[in-house]
Amino acid sequence: MARIVMKFGGTSVADLDRIRAVAARVKREVDAGNEVAVVVSAMAGATNQLVAWCTQLSPLHDAREYDAVVATGEQVTSGLLAIALQTRGVDARSWQGWQAGVVTDAAHGKARIEEIAGDEMVARMQAGQVPVVAGFQGLGPDRRITTLGRGGSDTSAVALAAALHADRCDIYTDVDGVYTTDPRIVSRARKLPRIAYEEMLELASVGAKVLQTRSVELAMKERVRVQVLSSFDDGTSLGGDLRGTLVVDEDEIVEKEIVSGIAYSRDEAKVTVCRVPDRPGIAAAVFGPLSAASINVDMIVQNISADGNTDMTFTLNRADLPRAEQVLADNRDKIGYRELVADKEVAKISVVGVGMRSHSGVATTMFQALAAKGINIQVISTSEIKVSVLIGAEYTELAVRALHTAYGLDA
Amino acid sequence: MARIVMKFGGTSVADLDRIRAVAARVKREVDAGNEVAVVVSAMAGATNQLVAWCTQLSPLHDAREYDAVVATGEQVTSGLLAIALQTRGVDARSWQGWQAGVVTDAAHGKARIEEIAGDEMVARMQAGQVPVVAGFQGLGPDRRITTLGRGGSDTSAVALAAALHADRCDIYTDVDGVYTTDPRIVSRARKLPRIAYEEMLELASVGAKVLQTRSVELAMKERVRVQVLSSFDDGTSLGGDLRGTLVVDEDEIVEKEIVSGIAYSRDEAKVTVCRVPDRPGIAAAVFGPLSAASINVDMIVQNISADGNTDMTFTLNRADLPRAEQVLADNRDKIGYRELVADKEVAKISVVGVGMRSHSGVATTMFQALAAKGINIQVISTSEIKVSVLIGAEYTELAVRALHTAYGLDA
Numbered sequence: 015m016a017r018i019v020m021k022f023g024g025t026s027v028a029d030l031d032r033i034r035a036v037a038a039r040v041k042r043e044v045d046a047g048n049e050v051a052v053v054v055s056a057m058a059g060a061t062n063q064l065v066a067w068c069t070q071l072s073p074l075h076d077a078r079e080y081d082a083v084v085a086t087g088e089q090v091t092s093g094l095l096a097i098a099l100q101t102r103g104v105d106a107r108s109w110q111g112w113q114a115g116v117v118t119d120a121a122h123g124k125a126r127i128e129e130i131a132g133d134e135m136v137a138r139m140q141a142g143q144v145p146v147v148a149g150f151q152g153l154g155p156d157r158r159i160t161t162l163g164r165g166g167s168d169t170s171a172v173a174l175a176a177a178l179h180a181d182r183c184d185i186y187t188d189v190d191g192v193y194t195t196d197p198r199i200v201s202r203a204r205k206l207p208r209i210a211y212e213e214m215l216e217l218a219s220v221g222a223k224v225l226q227t228r229s230v231e232l233a234m235k236e237r238v239r240v241q242v243l244s245s246f247d248d249g250t251s252l253g254g255d256l257r258g259t260l261v262v263d264e265d266e267i268v269e270k271e272i273v274s275g276i277a278y279s280r281d282e283a284k285v286t287v288c289r290v291p292d293r294p295g296i297a298a299a300v301f302g303p304l305s306a307a308s309i310n311v312d313m314i315v316q317n318i319s320a321d322g323n324t325d326m327t328f329t330l331n332r333a334d335l336p337r338a339e340q341v342l343a344d345n346r347d348k349i350g351y352r353e354l355v356a357d358k359e360v361a362k363i364s365v366v367g368v369g370m371r372s373h374s375g376v377a378t379t380m381f382q383a384l385a386a387k388g389i390n391i392q393v394i395s396t397s398e399i400k401v402s403v404l405i406g407a408e409y410t411e412l413a414v415r416a417l418h419t420a421y422g423l424d425a
Numbered sequence: 426m427a428r429i430v431m432k433f434g435g436t437s438v439a440d441l442d443r444i445r446a447v448a449a450r451v452k453r454e455v456d457a458g459n460e461v462a463v464v465v466s467a468m469a470g471a472t473n474q475l476v477a478w479c480t481q482l483s484p485l486h487d488a489r490e491y492d493a494v495v496a497t498g499e500q501v502t503s504g505l506l507a508i509a510l511q512t513r514g515v516d517a518r519s520w521q522g523w524q525a526g527v528v529t530d531a532a533h534g535k536a537r538i539e540e541i542a543g544d545e546m547v548a549r550m551q552a553g554q555v556p557v558v559a560g561f562q563g564l565g566p567d568r569r570i571t572t573l574g575r576g577g578s579d580t581s582a583v584a585l586a587a588a589l590h591a592d593r594c595d596i597y598t599d600v601d602g603v604y605t606t607d608p609r610i611v612s613r614a615r616k617l618p619r620i621a622y623e624e625m626l627e628l629a630s631v632g633a634k635v636l637q638t639r640s641v642e643l644a645m646k647e648r649v650r651v652q653v654l655s656s657f658d659d660g661t662s663l664g665g666d667l668r669g670t671l672v673v674d675e676d677e678i679v680e681k682e683i684v685s686g687i688a689y690s691r692d693e694a695k696v697t698v699c700r701v702p703d704r705p706g707i708a709a710a711v712f713g714p715l716s717a718a719s720i721n722v723d724m725i726v727q728n729i730s731a732d733g734n735t736d737m738t739f740t741l742n743r744a745d746l747p748r749a750e751q752v753l754a755d756n757r758d759k760i761g762y763r764e765l766v767a768d769k770e771v772a773k774i775s776v777v778g779v780g781m782r783s784h785s786g787v788a789t790t791m792f793q794a795l796a797a798k799g800i801n802i803q804v805i806s807t808s809e810i811k812v813s814v815l816i817g818a819e820y821t822e823l824a825v826r827a828l829h830t831a832y833g834l835d836a
Contacts, residue, residue: 075508076508083508086501092493093493094478094482094494096493097490098482110493113568
């Protein structure tokens with residue numbers, strides 16, 4: 015007997031047939047003697063429609079009203095799944111965020127969960143009832159509906175698992191686990207049976223969009239064991255068979271790979287601020303205004319100074335590039351640079367693995383493998399468990415394949 | 426300066442353009458110096474879709490889950506209208522039933538409003554804010570979402586007007602007022618500038634479906650002045666111009682017509698229970714089982730007894746006829762009738778008017794007008810302000826036109 019939170023994304027509840035299939039799957043976990051709580055997203059497409067209505071009425075709409083409108087998507091699926099479960103003889107009821115005691119901060123549209131009052135739900139689960147909780151939503155300090163931002167249902171599920179002291183949080187999605195890299199690029203990519211929270215975070219933040227980053231951070235903080243599973247397999251076995259990928263504490267992984275996966279991101283842009291005076295405070299002068307404009311800067315490189323001037327290069331999300339150029343132009347006098355050079359034709363490739371901590375030579379392997387394919391490295395950035403390089407976007411697939419082979423990840 | 430509740434039905438908020446038009450209309454009332462609260466229905470068609478999903482998952486779905494699903498329709502429009510108002514510079518916010526303190530009983534799917542806590546809304550209205558309240562919904566005693574049943578947004582609006590001590594409740598709908606009869610049958614039907622609550626109730630219950638019956642009962646009880654207006658006229662003037670029909674206390678109507686309107690209903694069926702023993706308790710034996718089966722019986726006629734047996738005739742909603750026949754068949758031995766004769770080809774025609782109370786001869790005029798057209802009357806029923814007759818369904822239009830002329834209602 016285990017206590018499990020099962021989370022189903024938008025494609026898993028896209029229509030009534032799929033909702034029925036979800037109900038059947040939940041029933042199997044219940045029949046196996048588990049205590050189950052469910053978190054649901056909105057039907058695929060529903061949220062986009064609701065967002066579009068808000069945006070069409072006003073591009074600068076009130077985020078509190080946006081939240082009231084958009085939260086209805088999950089409300090619908092929570093009620094429908096409860097009905098589908100009841101018709102299968104499973105005692106179930108829906109819980110909206112405000113009913114389930116999902117308390118968030120006041121950041122409408124991207125709120126953070128502060129607390130979930132799980133006591134009543136636990137008591138009902140022990141009595142055999144399945145709570146079906148609307149994901150993605152909560153109640154703000156002013157008693158208004160908040161939403162957690164896109165993909166927030168993953169975070170809802172992990173937070174609920176923590177509040178209910180669940181043994182596991184199963185995230186059913188349209189992929190069947192976490193792979194060593196994107197199988198669309200490398201056909202010999204392997205599904206990882208286990209991955210550490212830190213690795214998952216690095217993979218998620220560089221483009222392997224299986225779980226929302228914040229949900230992984232929360233899982234790591236609360237030590238919630240998360241399993242990524244497909245909702246589209248034959249569905250005859252139970253989540254407990256661990257056919258997906260389990261995201262767990264590093265200590266739970268006995269056989270640590272040096273490199274667990276190769277990630278890539280095409281959403282990058284590179285900016286070089288040329289010939290700025292090489293003096294204390296110049297980095298603050300460049301990055302202060304960008305930060306004030308809520309533009310996240312990723313990799314930063316400053317070249318060695320020769321003539322009292324230096325070049326400063328950084329990367330950022332490609333969508334932020336026009337705003338970043340504007341902000342820097344507005345501050346040109348204060349920074350005192352000669353010119354700005356922007357490049358959108360770049361990609362970031364990262365190798366990730368907790369085993370790196372105790373192994374040297376990981377970066378060298380990467381540089382050699384890329385050099386062997388004639389790929390020039392523009393920027394390098396490293397962390398404890400990750401090495402990232404910026405390369406020309408046209409080399410993305412070539413680089414990913416070369417590295418997948420170089421680190422012995424091919425199936 | 427007046428305090429006004431404005432209610433917009435599903436066709437008035439069917440898409441973003443209509444929501445924008447509603448916002449413009451609300452703004453005009455605000456700009457005229459009025460304190461305004463708004464009640465909205467779901468977008469036309471939205472509720473039907475949500476109901477269909479519930480029914481497809483289970484014809485016998487949990488009414489509490491049904492309510493959670495169906496209430497989202499109004500939640501969406503309340504948020505969207507708030508956004509549309511804000512873009513026009515009108516301070517506005519949405520209120521869901523549970524936020525607005527709309528307390529109902531526990532009868533999910535057809536709940537009754539017990540109380541609305543209007544204090545905070547009044548304070549905000551006085552500060553210039555427009556509350557946009559999701560109609561049709563409330564909060565049950567178990568802190569779960571309830572809905573009021575189809576058409577319940579009218580009731581929400583009237584209850585809100587009572588709670589806010591509003592001067593008037595304007596119901597914007599797809600007709601522009603209450604007419605002396607159905608203009609599709611009588612082209613010379615006139616729009617009534619005023620009508621008494623009691624008349625409106627009689628007209629609504631016999632088929633002039635402009636307002637939900639319960640909303641009129643509530644308006645009468647709470648003395649809320651209700652105005653029926655079209656949301657599709659040119660929209661340049663204000664509700665205060667009283668271009669619709671005002672539903673008010675009889676005392677507010679100075680020039681009382683003897684007959685205000687002619688109503689008809691085609692949803693009738695007639696049942697005759699032939700040759701039942703004419704003894705005390707026989708009516709209870711016939712109607713007790715029907716009542717126990719929640720079948721509403723309308724007109725009842727018992728013929729004079731000749732040989733110790735009698736015929737008993739009654740009318741009911743046509744949709745209930747199969748169940749009524751079954752119930753009576755099941756109780757045949759107890760009642761002791763010889764046979765049942767059912768007739769679905771009947772219609773009920775009613776003349777309604779509070780002026781009837783102080784005038785005689787109203788029924789006679791009706792009987793003469795129908796006789797002059799050769800229309801046979803099958804059943805007669807009268808109340809203080811109404812005379813109804815059951816006739817062959819094929820005579821419906823002929824009867825309505827004849828009576829409209831006979832009572833001097835033609836324009």
